[in-house]
Amino acid sequence: MPIFLLGVVQILSWGGSFYLLAVMARPIIAETHWSQQWVYGALSISILISGLLAPLTGRLIAAGHGRRLLAGSGIVMAAGLVMMGFAHHYALFFLAWCVIGIGMAMGLYDALFSVLGTLYGGQARSMITGITLISGFCTSLVWPGTAGLIHLFGWRDACYLCALLLLISVIPIYLYALPATSAAERAARPATITRSSSLAPQLFWLLCAIFTLASVIMTAMSLQLITLLQASGYSLAAALGISAILGPCQVGSRLVDIAFRRGHPIWTAFFSVALVAIGIIVLAIWPGMALLSMLLYGAGNGLRAIVRGTLPLAMVPPEEYALVVGRMARPALIGQALTPVIGGYVFDRAGASTTLWLLCLLALINVLLVLGLRYVLVTRRSPQ
Incomplete structure (x- = not known):
């Protein structure tokens, strides 16, 4: 039950922040x-x-x-949504999203996975997989639900209703599903905060590069997939139909990962980046096989969220996990934030074909980086 509830609260948190404008931007602009x-x-x-x-x-x-940070994320996101509903000037709208960004740092995957890794160590892997399996239905549930609220009440009241839903769900779920940390336990932990991580710099920067490239590719594909498919000769209706397969593929790949969870997560990472690369390459070379392309890409992207939580967990002790994940999240999220600007510029200047081939190149580089990471791990484990 706690894993199911944590998956549900992630759906609500992502739906009230990262995925919100996919549905709400058009009525706001209108x-x-x-x-x-x-x-x-x-x-x-x-x-x-x-x-x-x-x-x-x-x-x-x-x-x-x-635990308190995660619970507080619902309050912060809700405050941002209320500000957004009241925004009749862009300055307040902009400020609202700054507040929502703080809530995202407090309550999305990186924060939750860090808490689970710190609390449960290696046992957190199955929990992370289960949560991502449930939250894989996020867009399938959130986008139609948000669109329905906008249709019935308008986008401003939809913001207030989403804020209310976050307030009544996020706090009680996190307080129920996660154990409290005693004052004695908190007092014993600050010594670990100033200590350098035992993770070698070479491994740390390889992980940063892998996660950053994966985030950039995911963001670019999420923003431009429909346009890329249309540029490949598909109608809007066909492009929407093909892209709809991504959600089920992501969930399916996470089910497969559950069956093979005893393996080292480096293999999950390899299959993730390899499937993403093959899927994008298929779309670039054989546009008529877009359905197969999305099956492959969706499966690889579905594993990405699992890798993000489980690969560092296998490489650092639990007491360092939150620190390492927090440091690795910064370049990935910065890259994600810059992707819409840079990707839009490349698309406008060079066109859909060049954009797609650039994504192919980035995906292949990521495959090489994961192979390099595995080589370094094997070398470090080998007796000298």
Whole structure:
């Protein structure tokens, strides 16, 4: 039951932050006449703020404040949504997304996985997989639900209703599902905060590069997939139909990972980046096989969230896990925040084909990085 509830609260948290503008941007633009660039730019800023705050979040979790931090994320996100509903000037809309960005740093995957890794060590792997399995239905549930609220009440009241849903669910679920940390346990932890991580710099930067590239590719594909498919000759209806397969594929790949959870997560990482690369390459070379392309890409992207939590867990002790994850989250989230701007520029200047081949190149580089990481791990384990 706790894993199911944690998965549900992640659906609500992602739906009330990262995925919100996918449905809400159009009615906002229609009413306010703000440019699309500025509306989506607010989301980029919120992701950037989340990345900048990630190391601080990791330190707070390592000090034993993770449960309260996660519970508080619902209050912060709700406050941002209420501000957004009241925003008749862009300055308040922008500020609202800055607040939501703080809530994202407090309550999305990186923070939750850090808390679980700190509390349960290696046993957290199955919990992380289970949570990502449930939250894999996020867009399938959140986008139609948000669209329904907007249709019935308008986008401003939809913001208030989403805020209310976060307030009545996030706090009680986290307080129920996660054990409290005693004052004595918190007092014993600050010594670990100032200690350097035992993870070798070479391994740390390899992980940072892998996670950053994976986040950039995912963000670019999420933003431009429909346009890329249309540029490949598909109608809008066909492109939407093909892209709809991503959610079930992500969930399916996570089910498969449960069956093979005893293996080292480096293999999950390899299958993730390899499937993503093959899927994008298939789309670039054989546009008519877009359905197969999305099956492969969706499966690889589904494993990405698991790898993000489990690979560092296999490489550092539990007391260092939150610190390492927090430090690694910063470059990945900064890259994610810059992707809409850079990706949009490349698409406008060079076109869909060049954009797709650039994504192929990044995906292949990530495959090489994962192979390099495995080589380093094997070398370090080998007797000298």
